[in-house]
Amino acid sequence: MNVEELREELAHFGQEHLLEFWDDLDSEKKQELYDDIKSTDIGEVLQFFTKAMENAGEVEKVDEKMEPIPSELIGSVTRSGKELEKWYNEGLKQVANGKVCVLLMAGGQGTRLGVTYPKGMYDVGLPSTKTLYELQAQRIQRIQQLAYEKTGKHGVVPWYIMTSEHTKDPTEAFFKRNNYFGLIKENVVMFEQNMLPCISFEGKIILDQKHKISRAPDGNGGLYRALASCNIIDDMEQRGLKYCHVYGVDNILVKLADPWFVGFCIAKGANCGAKVVEKAYPTEPVGVICRVDGKFQVVEYSEITLKTAERRNQDGRLMFSAGNICNHFFTTDFLRELAREHEPRLKHHIAKKKIPFIDNSGERIVPTKPNGIKMEKFVFDVFEFSMDFAAFEVLREDEFSPLKNGIKADKDNPTTARHALLSLHHRWVLNAGGRFVDKDGTPIPAIPSNSAQADHTSGARANVDYCRTTNSQKATDPDEYPVVCEISPLLSFSGEGLQPLCDGREFTPPVLLSEGDYQEDKESRIDNN
Numbered sequence: 274m275n276v277e278e279l280r281e282e283l284a285h286f287g288q289e290h291l292l293e294f295w296d297d298l299d300s301e302k303k304q305e306l307y308d309d310i311k312s313t314d315i316g317e318v319l320q321f322f323t324k325a326m327e328n329a330g331e332v333e334k335v336d337e338k339m340e341p342i343p344s345e346l347i348g349s350v351t352r353s354g355k356e357l358e359k360w361y362n363e364g365l366k367q368v369a370n371g372k373v374c375v376l377l378m379a380g381g382q383g384t385r386l387g388v389t390y391p392k393g394m395y396d397v398g399l400p401s402t403k404t405l406y407e408l409q410a411q412r413i414q415r416i417q418q419l420a421y422e423k424t425g426k427h428g429v430v431p432w433y434i435m436t437s438e439h440t441k442d443p444t445e446a447f448f449k450r451n452n453y454f455g456l457i458k459e460n461v462v463m464f465e466q467n468m469l470p471c472i473s474f475e476g477k478i479i480l481d482q483k484h485k486i487s488r489a490p491d492g493n494g495g496l497y498r499a500l501a502s503c504n505i506i507d508d509m510e511q512r513g514l515k516y517c518h519v520y521g522v523d524n525i526l527v528k529l530a531d532p533w534f535v536g537f538c539i540a541k542g543a544n545c546g547a548k549v550v551e552k553a554y555p556t557e558p559v560g561v562i563c564r565v566d567g568k569f570q571v572v573e574y575s576e577i578t579l580k581t582a583e584r585r586n587q588d589g590r591l592m593f594s595a596g597n598i599c600n601h602f603f604t605t606d607f608l609r610e611l612a613r614e615h616e617p618r619l620k621h622h623i624a625k626k627k628i629p630f631i632d633n634s635g636e637r638i639v640p641t642k643p644n645g646i647k648m649e650k651f652v653f654d655v656f657e658f659s660m661d662f663a664a665f666e667v668l669r670e671d672e673f674s675p676l677k678n679g680i681k682a683d684k685d686n687p688t689t690a691r692h693a694l695l696s697l698h699h700r701w702v703l704n705a706g707g708r709f710v711d712k713d714g715t716p717i718p719a720i721p722s723n724s725a726q727a728d729h730t731s732g733a734r735a736n737v738d739y740c741r742t743t744n745s746q747k748a749t750d751p752d753e754y755p756v757v758c759e760i761s762p763l764l765s766f767s768g769e770g771l772q773p774l775c776d777g778r779e780f781t782p783p784v785l786l787s788e789g790d791y792q793e794d795k796e797s798r799i800d801n802n
Contacts, residue, residue: 274307276292279292279310279311287476288315291310291486292306293480294480294484297483297635302483302484303484305484309484310486313470313478315478318469318470318472321469321621322472322476322646323476324620324621325620325621325622325646332575332576335565335572335576336577336580336581338565338566339564339593342664346541346664347595347664347666348666349665349666350533350665351668352666353537356540357533359536360533360534360535360536360537361533362423362532362536363535364536365416365419365423365424365536366420366424367515367516367532367535367539368416368430368530369420369425369426369427369428370428371428371429371512371513372428372513372514372515373514373517374432374509375431375432375517375519375529375530376496376517376519377393377432377434377435377522378435378493378496378519378520379391379392379393379435379522380436380490380493380495381437381490381523382437382439383395385679386679386687391439391440391444391522392522393406393409393444393447393522397676397687397688397690397691398687399691399694400757400759401759401761401785405522405523405525406444406447406454407451408525409432409527410453411454411761411763412762412766413529414455414456414763415763415764415765415766416430416529419532419766429457430460430530431460431461431462431509431512431514432460432461432462433463433464433517434461434463434464435463435464435465435499436463436464436466437465437468437490438465438468441465444463445463448461462508464499464503464505465499465503466490466491466498467491467498468489468490468491469488469489469491469648469649470486470488471626471628471645471646473630474644474646479628479645480630480631481631481637483631489647489648489649491621491648492621492648492649492652493521493599494649494650494655498612500612506605506608506609506612509605510605514605515606516538516539516602516605517603517604517605517608518531518534518601518602519601519603519652520599520600521675523675523676524598524599524600524673524676525674525675525690525693525694526673526674526694526697527672528672528766531548534665537663538663538665543602543604543662544603544604544607544660545602545603545655545659545661546601546664546665547595547597547601547602547653547656547662547663547664547665548598548667549595549596549665549666550596550666550668550669551590551594551595551596552593552596555582555583556574556582558574560574560596560653561593561594561595561597562595562653563593563595568657569656569662570653570654570656571597571651571653572593598672599652599653601653610658611655611658615658619650619654619655620650621649621650622648622650622651623648624647624648625645626643626644626646626647627642627644628644628645670693670696671697674689674690674693675690676690692754695757695758695759696754698758698786699758701768702760702780702784703719704768705768705771705772705774705775706775706777706778707771707775707777707779708778708780709780709782710781712781717756717782755782756782758783758784759785763787763788764786764787764788774786
Protein backbone atom coordinates (compact mmCIF):
# COMPACT_ATOMS: atom_id res chain seq x y z
CA MET A 274 0.00 0.00 0.00
CA ASN A 275 1.34 3.40 -0.99
CA VAL A 276 -0.58 5.51 1.50
CA GLU A 277 1.24 8.78 0.80
CA GLU A 278 0.46 8.54 -2.88
CA LEU A 279 -3.18 7.87 -1.98
CA ARG A 280 -3.22 10.94 0.29
CA GLU A 281 -1.98 13.10 -2.56
CA GLU A 282 -4.60 11.69 -4.91
CA LEU A 283 -7.38 12.33 -2.40
CA ALA A 284 -6.11 15.85 -1.71
CA HIS A 285 -6.27 16.56 -5.43
CA PHE A 286 -10.01 15.87 -5.34
CA GLY A 287 -10.60 17.47 -1.92
CA GLN A 288 -11.40 14.09 -0.33
CA GLU A 289 -8.47 13.69 2.08
CA HIS A 290 -10.94 13.27 4.95
CA LEU A 291 -11.39 9.64 3.86
CA LEU A 292 -8.09 8.85 5.64
CA GLU A 293 -8.87 10.91 8.72
CA PHE A 294 -9.10 7.83 10.97
CA TRP A 295 -6.32 5.84 9.31
CA ASP A 296 -4.24 5.65 12.47
CA ASP A 297 -7.20 4.22 14.42
CA LEU A 298 -7.41 1.16 12.17
CA ASP A 299 -5.69 -2.20 12.51
CA SER A 300 -3.83 -3.62 9.52
CA GLU A 301 -6.82 -5.55 8.22
CA LYS A 302 -9.15 -2.53 8.31
CA LYS A 303 -6.45 -0.35 6.72
CA GLN A 304 -6.26 -2.76 3.81
CA GLU A 305 -10.06 -2.74 3.45
CA LEU A 306 -10.20 1.04 3.35
CA TYR A 307 -7.25 1.28 0.97
CA ASP A 308 -8.86 -1.19 -1.43
CA ASP A 309 -12.23 0.53 -1.09
CA ILE A 310 -10.80 3.90 -2.09
CA LYS A 311 -8.54 2.55 -4.86
CA SER A 312 -11.48 0.70 -6.44
CA THR A 313 -13.39 3.98 -6.70
CA ASP A 314 -12.96 6.28 -9.66
CA ILE A 315 -13.23 9.42 -7.54
CA GLY A 316 -12.85 11.78 -10.47
CA GLU A 317 -15.77 10.11 -12.30
CA VAL A 318 -17.92 10.09 -9.16
CA LEU A 319 -17.39 13.80 -8.57
CA GLN A 320 -18.23 14.52 -12.22
CA PHE A 321 -21.49 12.61 -11.73
CA PHE A 322 -22.13 14.67 -8.59
CA THR A 323 -21.50 18.01 -10.29
CA LYS A 324 -23.76 17.23 -13.25
CA ALA A 325 -26.47 15.77 -11.04
CA MET A 326 -26.52 18.87 -8.84
CA GLU A 327 -26.70 21.10 -11.92
CA ASN A 328 -29.62 19.07 -13.28
CA ALA A 329 -31.35 19.29 -9.91
CA GLY A 330 -31.87 23.04 -10.20
CA GLU A 331 -35.20 24.65 -10.85
CA VAL A 332 -37.48 22.21 -12.66
CA GLU A 333 -38.29 23.32 -16.18
CA LYS A 334 -41.93 23.11 -17.21
CA VAL A 335 -42.27 21.20 -20.46
CA ASP A 336 -45.94 21.85 -21.22
CA GLU A 337 -45.34 23.42 -24.62
CA LYS A 338 -43.13 20.55 -25.75
CA MET A 339 -45.48 17.73 -24.75
CA GLU A 340 -47.77 15.62 -26.89
CA PRO A 341 -49.64 12.42 -26.00
CA ILE A 342 -48.54 9.00 -27.15
CA PRO A 343 -50.01 8.50 -30.65
CA SER A 344 -53.11 6.31 -30.46
CA GLU A 345 -51.71 3.80 -32.97
CA LEU A 346 -48.88 3.01 -30.51
CA ILE A 347 -51.20 2.24 -27.59
CA GLY A 348 -52.88 -1.04 -26.77
CA SER A 349 -55.44 -1.54 -24.02
CA VAL A 350 -56.86 -4.49 -22.12
CA THR A 351 -60.25 -2.76 -22.15
CA ARG A 352 -60.40 -1.21 -25.63
CA SER A 353 -58.42 -3.44 -27.98
CA GLY A 354 -61.17 -6.01 -28.59
CA LYS A 355 -60.37 -9.10 -30.65
CA GLU A 356 -56.71 -8.18 -30.95
CA LEU A 357 -56.19 -9.22 -27.34
CA GLU A 358 -56.56 -12.90 -28.19
CA LYS A 359 -54.03 -12.59 -31.03
CA TRP A 360 -51.52 -10.91 -28.73
CA TYR A 361 -52.10 -13.53 -26.03
CA ASN A 362 -51.51 -16.40 -28.42
CA GLU A 363 -48.38 -14.76 -29.84
CA GLY A 364 -47.01 -14.18 -26.36
CA LEU A 365 -47.59 -17.79 -25.35
CA LYS A 366 -45.98 -19.00 -28.59
CA GLN A 367 -42.84 -17.01 -27.83
CA VAL A 368 -42.75 -18.38 -24.27
CA ALA A 369 -43.15 -21.92 -25.60
CA ASN A 370 -40.32 -21.36 -28.08
CA GLY A 371 -38.00 -20.21 -25.28
CA LYS A 372 -37.69 -16.64 -26.55
CA VAL A 373 -38.94 -14.75 -23.46
CA CYS A 374 -37.21 -13.98 -20.18
CA VAL A 375 -38.10 -11.83 -17.19
CA LEU A 376 -35.77 -9.49 -15.36
CA LEU A 377 -36.39 -8.38 -11.80
CA MET A 378 -34.85 -5.20 -10.42
CA ALA A 379 -34.32 -6.07 -6.76
CA GLY A 380 -31.44 -3.89 -5.62
CA GLY A 381 -33.34 -1.87 -3.04
CA GLN A 382 -33.47 -2.69 0.65
CA GLY A 383 -36.63 -2.88 2.73
CA THR A 384 -35.74 0.21 4.74
CA ARG A 385 -38.98 2.10 4.07
CA LEU A 386 -40.89 -1.07 4.93
CA GLY A 387 -39.15 -1.11 8.26
CA VAL A 388 -37.30 -4.39 7.68
CA THR A 389 -33.63 -5.26 7.39
CA TYR A 390 -33.93 -7.75 4.53
CA PRO A 391 -34.64 -7.42 0.77
CA LYS A 392 -38.16 -6.38 -0.16
CA GLY A 393 -38.76 -9.53 -2.21
CA MET A 394 -38.57 -11.61 0.99
CA TYR A 395 -41.50 -9.71 2.50
CA ASP A 396 -44.74 -11.48 3.47
CA VAL A 397 -47.67 -9.03 3.34
CA GLY A 398 -49.88 -11.30 5.44
CA LEU A 399 -51.62 -13.52 2.88
CA PRO A 400 -53.27 -16.73 4.15
CA SER A 401 -50.52 -18.71 2.40
CA THR A 402 -47.76 -16.53 3.94
CA LYS A 403 -46.09 -16.44 0.50
CA THR A 404 -43.47 -13.76 -0.05
CA LEU A 405 -43.20 -11.55 -3.12
CA TYR A 406 -40.40 -13.76 -4.47
CA GLU A 407 -42.49 -16.91 -4.11
CA LEU A 408 -45.53 -15.37 -5.80
CA GLN A 409 -43.37 -14.29 -8.73
CA ALA A 410 -41.61 -17.65 -9.04
CA GLN A 411 -44.94 -19.45 -9.19
CA ARG A 412 -46.27 -17.07 -11.84
CA ILE A 413 -43.29 -18.01 -13.99
CA GLN A 414 -44.14 -21.68 -13.56
CA ARG A 415 -47.77 -21.05 -14.44
CA ILE A 416 -47.02 -19.13 -17.64
CA GLN A 417 -44.69 -21.93 -18.73
CA GLN A 418 -47.51 -24.40 -18.12
CA LEU A 419 -50.03 -22.30 -20.07
CA ALA A 420 -47.61 -22.08 -22.99
CA TYR A 421 -47.17 -25.86 -22.93
CA GLU A 422 -50.92 -26.45 -22.85
CA LYS A 423 -51.33 -24.11 -25.83
CA THR A 424 -48.48 -25.40 -27.99
CA GLY A 425 -47.23 -28.71 -26.61
CA LYS A 426 -43.75 -27.21 -26.18
CA HIS A 427 -41.91 -26.96 -22.86
CA GLY A 428 -40.51 -23.44 -23.08
CA VAL A 429 -38.38 -22.04 -20.26
CA VAL A 430 -38.66 -18.47 -18.99
CA PRO A 431 -35.27 -17.62 -17.42
CA TRP A 432 -35.46 -15.31 -14.42
CA TYR A 433 -32.71 -12.69 -14.17
CA ILE A 434 -32.53 -10.94 -10.80
CA MET A 435 -30.51 -7.76 -10.40
CA THR A 436 -29.43 -7.41 -6.77
CA SER A 437 -27.13 -4.93 -5.07
CA GLU A 438 -24.29 -5.17 -2.58
CA HIS A 439 -26.92 -5.00 0.19
CA THR A 440 -29.38 -7.56 -1.20
CA LYS A 441 -27.18 -10.06 -3.06
CA ASP A 442 -26.20 -12.43 -0.23
CA PRO A 443 -29.57 -12.58 1.58
CA THR A 444 -31.42 -13.02 -1.73
CA GLU A 445 -29.17 -15.87 -2.83
CA ALA A 446 -29.47 -17.55 0.56
CA PHE A 447 -33.26 -17.14 0.55
CA PHE A 448 -33.62 -18.79 -2.84
CA LYS A 449 -31.31 -21.66 -1.89
CA ARG A 450 -33.16 -22.18 1.38
CA ASN A 451 -36.44 -22.44 -0.53
CA ASN A 452 -35.09 -24.62 -3.35
CA TYR A 453 -35.66 -21.81 -5.85
CA PHE A 454 -39.40 -22.14 -5.28
CA GLY A 455 -39.67 -25.04 -7.72
CA LEU A 456 -37.65 -23.43 -10.52
CA ILE A 457 -34.46 -24.93 -11.92
CA LYS A 458 -31.45 -23.25 -10.33
CA GLU A 459 -29.66 -22.70 -13.65
CA ASN A 460 -32.62 -20.68 -14.90
CA VAL A 461 -32.47 -18.23 -11.99
CA VAL A 462 -29.55 -15.91 -12.75
CA MET A 463 -28.55 -13.32 -10.16
CA PHE A 464 -26.21 -10.45 -10.86
CA GLU A 465 -25.15 -7.33 -8.99
CA GLN A 466 -25.67 -3.72 -9.97
CA ASN A 467 -23.06 -1.03 -9.44
CA MET A 468 -22.78 0.95 -6.22
CA LEU A 469 -21.94 4.65 -6.02
CA PRO A 470 -20.54 6.57 -3.06
CA CYS A 471 -22.97 8.72 -1.09
CA ILE A 472 -21.94 12.37 -1.01
CA SER A 473 -22.65 15.25 1.35
CA PHE A 474 -24.30 18.40 0.07
CA GLU A 475 -20.81 19.97 0.15
CA GLY A 476 -19.42 17.38 -2.24
CA LYS A 477 -17.59 15.21 0.28
CA ILE A 478 -17.73 11.41 -0.01
CA ILE A 479 -19.31 10.06 3.17
CA LEU A 480 -17.71 7.43 5.40
CA ASP A 481 -20.13 4.80 6.66
CA GLN A 482 -17.47 3.32 8.94
CA LYS A 483 -13.94 4.48 9.68
CA HIS A 484 -12.75 1.90 7.17
CA LYS A 485 -15.60 1.95 4.66
CA ILE A 486 -17.15 4.38 2.18
CA SER A 487 -20.93 4.77 2.31
CA ARG A 488 -22.44 3.46 -0.92
CA ALA A 489 -25.88 3.01 -2.45
CA PRO A 490 -27.14 1.24 -5.60
CA ASP A 491 -26.97 3.39 -8.73
CA GLY A 492 -30.73 3.18 -9.29
CA ASN A 493 -32.78 0.88 -11.48
CA GLY A 494 -31.21 2.67 -14.44
CA GLY A 495 -27.97 1.01 -13.41
CA LEU A 496 -29.46 -2.05 -15.10
CA TYR A 497 -27.87 -1.32 -18.46
CA ARG A 498 -24.31 -1.03 -17.20
CA ALA A 499 -24.77 -4.18 -15.11
CA LEU A 500 -26.13 -6.13 -18.09
CA ALA A 501 -22.86 -5.54 -19.89
CA SER A 502 -20.38 -5.78 -17.00
CA CYS A 503 -21.93 -8.99 -15.68
CA ASN A 504 -22.23 -10.57 -19.16
CA ILE A 505 -25.99 -10.96 -18.81
CA ILE A 506 -26.75 -9.94 -22.39
CA ASP A 507 -24.29 -12.58 -23.57
CA ASP A 508 -26.13 -15.14 -21.45
CA MET A 509 -29.46 -14.08 -22.96
CA GLU A 510 -28.12 -14.47 -26.48
CA GLN A 511 -26.59 -17.87 -25.71
CA ARG A 512 -30.03 -19.02 -24.56
CA GLY A 513 -31.61 -17.73 -27.77
CA LEU A 514 -33.75 -15.14 -25.98
CA LYS A 515 -35.30 -12.32 -28.01
CA TYR A 516 -37.65 -10.56 -25.58
CA CYS A 517 -37.21 -9.39 -22.01
CA HIS A 518 -39.92 -8.32 -19.56
CA VAL A 519 -38.40 -5.97 -16.94
CA TYR A 520 -40.18 -5.07 -13.71
CA GLY A 521 -39.69 -3.88 -10.13
CA VAL A 522 -39.86 -6.18 -7.14
CA ASP A 523 -42.50 -4.32 -5.16
CA ASN A 524 -45.62 -4.75 -7.32
CA ILE A 525 -47.59 -7.62 -5.77
CA LEU A 526 -49.87 -7.86 -8.84
CA VAL A 527 -47.17 -8.03 -11.51
CA LYS A 528 -47.78 -10.50 -14.37
CA LEU A 529 -44.41 -11.96 -15.29
CA ALA A 530 -43.86 -12.63 -19.01
CA ASP A 531 -47.39 -11.35 -19.55
CA PRO A 532 -48.38 -12.85 -22.94
CA TRP A 533 -50.75 -9.99 -23.78
CA PHE A 534 -48.02 -7.41 -23.22
CA VAL A 535 -45.31 -9.41 -25.00
CA GLY A 536 -47.59 -10.23 -27.92
CA PHE A 537 -48.72 -6.62 -28.24
CA CYS A 538 -45.16 -5.27 -28.37
CA ILE A 539 -44.19 -7.87 -30.97
CA ALA A 540 -47.25 -7.02 -33.08
CA LYS A 541 -46.27 -3.34 -32.99
CA GLY A 542 -42.67 -4.08 -33.92
CA ALA A 543 -41.56 -2.38 -30.70
CA ASN A 544 -38.04 -2.70 -29.35
CA CYS A 545 -39.13 -0.92 -26.17
CA GLY A 546 -42.51 -0.89 -24.47
CA ALA A 547 -44.13 0.17 -21.22
CA LYS A 548 -47.20 -0.87 -19.31
CA VAL A 549 -49.20 2.08 -18.06
CA VAL A 550 -52.27 2.69 -15.93
CA GLU A 551 -54.69 5.55 -16.38
CA LYS A 552 -54.05 8.37 -13.94
CA ALA A 553 -56.68 8.38 -11.21
CA TYR A 554 -56.98 12.19 -11.19
CA PRO A 555 -55.12 15.13 -12.78
CA THR A 556 -52.84 15.87 -9.84
CA GLU A 557 -51.98 12.29 -8.94
CA PRO A 558 -48.23 12.38 -8.17
CA VAL A 559 -47.15 9.89 -10.82
CA GLY A 560 -45.01 10.31 -13.91
CA VAL A 561 -46.74 10.10 -17.28
CA ILE A 562 -45.31 8.72 -20.50
CA CYS A 563 -45.60 11.05 -23.49
CA ARG A 564 -43.49 12.62 -26.20
CA VAL A 565 -41.36 15.69 -25.54
CA ASP A 566 -39.74 17.29 -28.56
CA GLY A 567 -40.66 14.16 -30.48
CA LYS A 568 -38.94 11.73 -28.08
CA PHE A 569 -40.66 9.41 -25.62
CA GLN A 570 -40.01 10.02 -21.96
CA VAL A 571 -41.54 10.00 -18.50
CA VAL A 572 -42.60 13.48 -17.40
CA GLU A 573 -42.94 13.90 -13.66
CA TYR A 574 -45.97 15.70 -12.23
CA SER A 575 -43.70 18.52 -11.04
CA GLU A 576 -42.63 19.24 -14.62
CA ILE A 577 -46.05 20.33 -15.89
CA THR A 578 -48.58 22.94 -14.86
CA LEU A 579 -52.00 22.20 -13.43
CA LYS A 580 -53.60 23.43 -16.63
CA THR A 581 -51.79 20.79 -18.67
CA ALA A 582 -52.46 18.08 -16.10
CA GLU A 583 -56.19 18.80 -16.35
CA ARG A 584 -56.40 18.80 -20.16
CA ARG A 585 -58.87 16.25 -21.52
CA ASN A 586 -59.67 14.63 -24.84
CA GLN A 587 -63.06 14.80 -26.51
CA ASP A 588 -64.04 11.53 -24.79
CA GLY A 589 -63.48 13.16 -21.39
CA ARG A 590 -60.33 11.18 -20.53
CA LEU A 591 -57.19 12.98 -19.44
CA MET A 592 -54.97 13.87 -22.39
CA PHE A 593 -51.84 12.93 -20.45
CA SER A 594 -53.08 9.87 -18.61
CA ALA A 595 -50.44 7.16 -19.24
CA GLY A 596 -49.15 6.62 -15.71
CA ASN A 597 -45.75 4.90 -15.52
CA ILE A 598 -45.61 1.74 -13.33
CA CYS A 599 -42.01 0.54 -13.94
CA ASN A 600 -43.06 -2.42 -16.09
CA HIS A 601 -41.24 -2.63 -19.40
CA PHE A 602 -40.56 -4.68 -22.53
CA PHE A 603 -37.27 -4.76 -24.41
CA THR A 604 -35.86 -6.77 -27.24
CA THR A 605 -32.50 -8.25 -26.33
CA ASP A 606 -31.01 -6.52 -29.39
CA PHE A 607 -32.12 -3.15 -28.01
CA LEU A 608 -30.74 -3.99 -24.55
CA ARG A 609 -27.34 -4.62 -26.11
CA GLU A 610 -27.56 -1.34 -28.01
CA LEU A 611 -28.45 0.50 -24.81
CA ALA A 612 -25.56 -1.03 -22.87
CA ARG A 613 -23.01 -0.40 -25.62
CA GLU A 614 -24.02 3.00 -26.93
CA HIS A 615 -26.54 4.88 -24.82
CA GLU A 616 -25.89 4.06 -21.14
CA PRO A 617 -23.16 6.72 -20.69
CA ARG A 618 -25.63 9.37 -21.87
CA LEU A 619 -28.11 8.69 -19.07
CA LYS A 620 -28.28 11.42 -16.45
CA HIS A 621 -27.88 10.85 -12.73
CA HIS A 622 -30.73 12.05 -10.55
CA ILE A 623 -30.25 12.97 -6.91
CA ALA A 624 -32.17 11.71 -3.93
CA LYS A 625 -31.70 13.58 -0.68
CA LYS A 626 -31.35 11.01 2.10
CA LYS A 627 -30.58 10.54 5.78
CA ILE A 628 -27.19 8.84 5.44
CA PRO A 629 -25.37 7.47 8.50
CA PHE A 630 -21.87 8.95 8.76
CA ILE A 631 -18.74 9.13 10.89
CA ASP A 632 -18.42 12.50 12.57
CA ASN A 633 -15.21 14.34 13.41
CA SER A 634 -14.88 12.51 16.73
CA GLY A 635 -15.12 9.10 15.06
CA GLU A 636 -18.67 8.35 16.18
CA ARG A 637 -21.18 6.87 13.74
CA ILE A 638 -24.20 9.17 13.57
CA VAL A 639 -27.65 8.29 12.21
CA PRO A 640 -29.11 11.67 11.15
CA THR A 641 -32.72 12.69 11.67
CA LYS A 642 -32.90 14.77 8.49
CA PRO A 643 -31.31 14.51 5.03
CA ASN A 644 -27.59 15.19 5.12
CA GLY A 645 -26.46 14.01 1.70
CA ILE A 646 -27.41 12.54 -1.62
CA LYS A 647 -27.54 9.23 -3.39
CA MET A 648 -27.12 9.34 -7.16
CA GLU A 649 -29.21 7.12 -9.36
CA LYS A 650 -30.27 6.57 -12.94
CA PHE A 651 -33.82 5.63 -13.93
CA VAL A 652 -34.64 2.57 -16.02
CA PHE A 653 -37.15 4.50 -18.12
CA ASP A 654 -34.72 7.24 -19.14
CA VAL A 655 -33.79 5.09 -22.16
CA PHE A 656 -37.20 5.58 -23.80
CA GLU A 657 -35.82 8.52 -25.77
CA PHE A 658 -33.43 6.20 -27.60
CA SER A 659 -36.22 4.04 -29.00
CA MET A 660 -37.58 4.76 -32.45
CA ASP A 661 -40.03 1.86 -32.08
CA PHE A 662 -41.85 2.47 -28.81
CA ALA A 663 -45.28 1.23 -27.69
CA ALA A 664 -47.44 1.52 -24.57
CA PHE A 665 -49.92 -0.99 -23.18
CA GLU A 666 -52.64 0.27 -20.84
CA VAL A 667 -53.82 -2.11 -18.12
CA LEU A 668 -56.27 -1.85 -15.23
CA ARG A 669 -54.70 -0.58 -12.06
CA GLU A 670 -56.86 -2.82 -9.85
CA ASP A 671 -55.69 -5.87 -11.81
CA GLU A 672 -51.99 -5.17 -12.23
CA PHE A 673 -50.55 -2.46 -10.02
CA SER A 674 -50.29 -2.23 -6.26
CA PRO A 675 -46.79 -1.21 -5.13
CA LEU A 676 -45.36 -2.09 -1.74
CA LYS A 677 -43.17 0.84 -0.75
CA ASN A 678 -44.01 1.94 2.78
CA GLY A 679 -44.36 0.55 6.29
CA ILE A 680 -47.64 -0.49 7.84
CA LYS A 681 -48.28 2.94 9.38
CA ALA A 682 -48.22 4.76 6.02
CA ASP A 683 -51.54 5.70 4.45
CA LYS A 684 -50.82 4.13 1.05
CA ASP A 685 -48.60 1.62 -0.77
CA ASN A 686 -48.17 -0.37 2.41
CA PRO A 687 -48.49 -4.09 3.27
CA THR A 688 -52.22 -3.75 3.94
CA THR A 689 -53.02 -2.06 0.64
CA ALA A 690 -50.91 -4.62 -1.23
CA ARG A 691 -52.63 -7.54 0.50
CA HIS A 692 -56.08 -6.06 -0.08
CA ALA A 693 -55.31 -5.54 -3.77
CA LEU A 694 -54.46 -9.21 -4.25
CA LEU A 695 -57.43 -10.43 -2.21
CA SER A 696 -59.75 -8.17 -4.19
CA LEU A 697 -58.38 -9.46 -7.48
CA HIS A 698 -58.81 -13.09 -6.46
CA HIS A 699 -62.27 -12.37 -5.06
CA ARG A 700 -63.28 -11.13 -8.51
CA TRP A 701 -61.70 -14.15 -10.21
CA VAL A 702 -63.91 -16.49 -8.23
CA LEU A 703 -67.02 -14.43 -9.01
CA ASN A 704 -66.14 -14.40 -12.71
CA ALA A 705 -65.70 -18.18 -12.60
CA GLY A 706 -69.26 -18.62 -11.32
CA GLY A 707 -68.63 -18.91 -7.59
CA ARG A 708 -70.02 -16.85 -4.77
CA PHE A 709 -69.19 -16.16 -1.13
CA VAL A 710 -71.32 -16.69 1.96
CA ASP A 711 -70.88 -16.09 5.67
CA LYS A 712 -70.62 -19.02 8.06
CA ASP A 713 -74.37 -18.87 8.62
CA GLY A 714 -75.01 -19.10 4.88
CA THR A 715 -75.84 -15.42 4.35
CA PRO A 716 -74.68 -14.30 0.87
CA ILE A 717 -71.81 -11.82 0.89
CA PRO A 718 -72.45 -8.94 -1.56
CA ALA A 719 -70.30 -9.06 -4.68
CA ILE A 720 -69.23 -5.51 -3.85
CA PRO A 721 -68.29 -5.53 -0.14
CA SER A 722 -69.74 -2.51 1.63
CA ASN A 723 -66.46 -1.60 3.34
CA SER A 724 -64.19 -2.31 0.41
CA ALA A 725 -61.98 0.49 -0.79
CA GLN A 726 -61.85 -1.06 -4.24
CA ALA A 727 -64.89 -1.35 -6.48
CA ASP A 728 -65.81 -4.83 -7.66
CA HIS A 729 -66.84 -4.87 -11.29
CA THR A 730 -68.39 -8.35 -11.25
CA SER A 731 -71.67 -8.57 -9.38
CA GLY A 732 -73.51 -11.40 -11.10
CA ALA A 733 -72.08 -14.66 -9.79
CA ARG A 734 -74.14 -17.87 -9.73
CA ALA A 735 -74.33 -20.21 -6.75
CA ASN A 736 -75.90 -23.62 -6.10
CA VAL A 737 -73.89 -25.97 -3.89
CA ASP A 738 -71.62 -25.69 -0.88
CA TYR A 739 -67.89 -25.91 -1.41
CA CYS A 740 -65.88 -24.39 1.38
CA ARG A 741 -62.20 -24.35 2.18
CA THR A 742 -61.41 -22.32 5.28
CA THR A 743 -58.13 -21.35 6.83
CA ASN A 744 -56.84 -18.85 9.38
CA SER A 745 -60.22 -17.81 10.80
CA GLN A 746 -58.67 -14.97 12.77
CA LYS A 747 -58.01 -13.06 9.55
CA ALA A 748 -61.67 -13.29 8.57
CA THR A 749 -62.75 -11.26 11.60
CA ASP A 750 -59.97 -8.69 11.45
CA PRO A 751 -61.67 -5.28 11.10
CA ASP A 752 -58.74 -4.02 9.03
CA GLU A 753 -58.94 -6.96 6.63
CA TYR A 754 -60.42 -6.94 3.16
CA PRO A 755 -64.03 -8.21 3.62
CA VAL A 756 -63.59 -11.29 1.43
CA VAL A 757 -60.34 -13.07 2.25
CA CYS A 758 -59.68 -15.17 -0.84
CA GLU A 759 -56.25 -16.17 -2.12
CA ILE A 760 -55.58 -18.25 -5.23
CA SER A 761 -52.19 -19.83 -5.84
CA PRO A 762 -50.36 -18.57 -8.95
CA LEU A 763 -49.77 -22.23 -9.78
CA LEU A 764 -53.54 -22.61 -10.15
CA SER A 765 -54.26 -19.48 -12.20
CA PHE A 766 -52.16 -16.77 -13.86
CA SER A 767 -54.91 -14.31 -14.67
CA GLY A 768 -58.19 -15.87 -13.56
CA GLU A 769 -58.15 -18.63 -16.18
CA GLY A 770 -58.98 -22.26 -15.43
CA LEU A 771 -61.06 -21.61 -12.33
CA GLN A 772 -64.52 -22.44 -13.65
CA PRO A 773 -64.34 -26.22 -13.00
CA LEU A 774 -63.43 -25.46 -9.38
CA CYS A 775 -65.75 -22.51 -8.75
CA ASP A 776 -68.79 -22.60 -11.02
CA GLY A 777 -72.00 -22.86 -9.02
CA ARG A 778 -70.22 -23.21 -5.69
CA GLU A 779 -70.20 -21.34 -2.41
CA PHE A 780 -67.11 -20.36 -0.47
CA THR A 781 -66.91 -19.23 3.14
CA PRO A 782 -63.98 -16.84 3.75
CA PRO A 783 -61.16 -17.07 4.50
CA VAL A 784 -60.45 -19.09 1.34
CA LEU A 785 -57.13 -20.43 0.08
CA LEU A 786 -57.27 -22.20 -3.27
CA SER A 787 -54.09 -24.00 -4.25
CA GLU A 788 -53.00 -26.15 -7.16
CA GLY A 789 -53.92 -29.26 -5.18
CA ASP A 790 -57.57 -28.22 -4.94
CA TYR A 791 -58.15 -28.57 -8.67
CA GLN A 792 -56.73 -32.09 -8.71
CA GLU A 793 -58.74 -33.08 -5.62
CA ASP A 794 -61.92 -31.69 -7.17
CA LYS A 795 -61.22 -33.41 -10.48
CA GLU A 796 -60.74 -36.77 -8.76
CA SER A 797 -63.87 -36.20 -6.68
CA ARG A 798 -65.95 -35.59 -9.81
CA ILE A 799 -64.57 -38.76 -11.41
CA ASP A 800 -65.39 -40.80 -8.29
CA ASN A 801 -68.95 -39.43 -8.20
CA ASN A 802 -69.67 -40.25 -11.85
